[in-house]
Amino acid sequence: MPISVLDAPPQVNIVSPAEIEQQFKGSLHLIELGQVSAAIPVLEHLYTQTRAPRIRLELARALMLARQWKRARTLFVEAFKDDPPPIVKSNILTFLNTIDRQRGKLTLSASFARYGNPLQQPGTYTLNFAGIELTYQPDETYRNLWGVTIGGTYSKEFQSGWQVSANASYRDLPHDLADRFVGDVSLSRMLGRTPFEVKVGVTRLGQKRQSFSLPYIQAVYTLPVGRKSALRPTATLGYYAADIGQSASGVQGDAFIPLVYAPVPTRVISIGPTILRRNAGYDEQAYTSVGVRAIATVQTSAVNVEAGFQGTITRFDAIDPFWGARRLDHSVFATATLSSYKLRLGPFIPAVGLTCILTRSTIVYYRQRGCDSTFEVRKIF
Secondary structure, rough: OOHHHHHOOOOOOOOOHHHHHHHHHHHHHHHHOOOOOHHHHHHHHHHHHHHHHHHHHHHHHHHHHHHHHHHHHHHHHHHHOOOHHHHHHHHHHHHHHHHHHHEEEEEEEEEEEOOOOOOOOOOOOOOOOOOEEEEEOOOOHOOEEEEEEEEEEEEEEEEOOOOOEEEEEEEOOHHHHHHHEEEEEEEEEEEOOOOOEEEEEEEEEEOOOOEEEEEEEEEEEEEEEEOOOEOOOEEEEEEEEEEEOOOOOOEEEEOOOOEEEEEOOOOOEEEEEEEEHHHHHHHHOEEEEEEEEEEEEEEEOOOOOEEEEEEEEEEEEEEEEHHHEEEEEEEEEEEEEOOOOOOEEEEEEEEEEEEEEEEOOOOOOEEEEEEEEEEEEEEEO
16 A cells, blocks of 8 residues: 555545545555554545445444544444445444443333233132132233333443443333332453453342342353354352242352354344252242253344244252142243334334243143233334
8 A cells, every 4th residue: 555645635635436445445454453543534534525335334433443432423323324234234233332332321211012911820720728629710800911111221331341231120010919120230341351251230120929139140251163153151140039038039040051153243043051040948949940042133124033932941849838749840931023124213113022931830820821012112223
């Protein structure tokens, strides 16, 4: 690359396509060398002359690397609004997320949903108790309820590498037994230049008869196993503190070892085994659960699909003295959400989702099945 071309002052008009291309490639080379401040005026001048989308994207990326968050974000949003191909949209959203974490971002959300069985009640069944047949009837008041969930998330990444994250949501249904608060606050960071991340935090669920707190520490390691795939084992250790007392409280540990495959940024699937162990004051409340979990995301020019599946076998440690049986559950959980950038209104897009669960148990009371459907508005940038 001739020095005279790289050093051309921004005020000089470059009319030759070959010169523009040469200047553009030279600026990318400067970025690769870490000389971002030298590349920015060149890219600014080229973009002023050409208004070319690819030059705008590289200028936005250079501004982001120079920590000029506001200008970089404005250009990325402009690029997204021009409806580029799905893979470019995916990259832009990744860059915007990086910028927002650096600046500190608060995002509010709202959804409207139909909950088929929010209390996870079993169906009608007959119980023989001391020779007396008792029939259990579920409370139909808590079936097929419509409700609203409001929530918010906040994340901020500091120059030291630490990142603070917080999220909370509140589900409001017509009857208060099914109202629910869920919140999580965590602090995380990568360890040096290694692919090893640690996180400490606490989760809180507030719902009548089901409330608990869970302080935890989590470790995530990323091990590449190919150009497009990696193992990403995640281990979490915490203490499950149930509001009802020590009978259901104890140390909890879980692990998920997925193989993540991403042929392109717009198509990602992860699948792997999962195991969870929870101790409790009463042995009949302690259990071990093993299974398989899969998560997939696909983005096209027309629609975005997010899907998840988990199948588990859960075995409790002892016979339940009330039911006179040892509980063994087989559960299947599936969820899918559809959204589309074609329906975008400003920074918002609509999304619809369906979540279903089926549980078979040796104790009839814990058998359940049902589906929930949701409609939500998402803020994407």
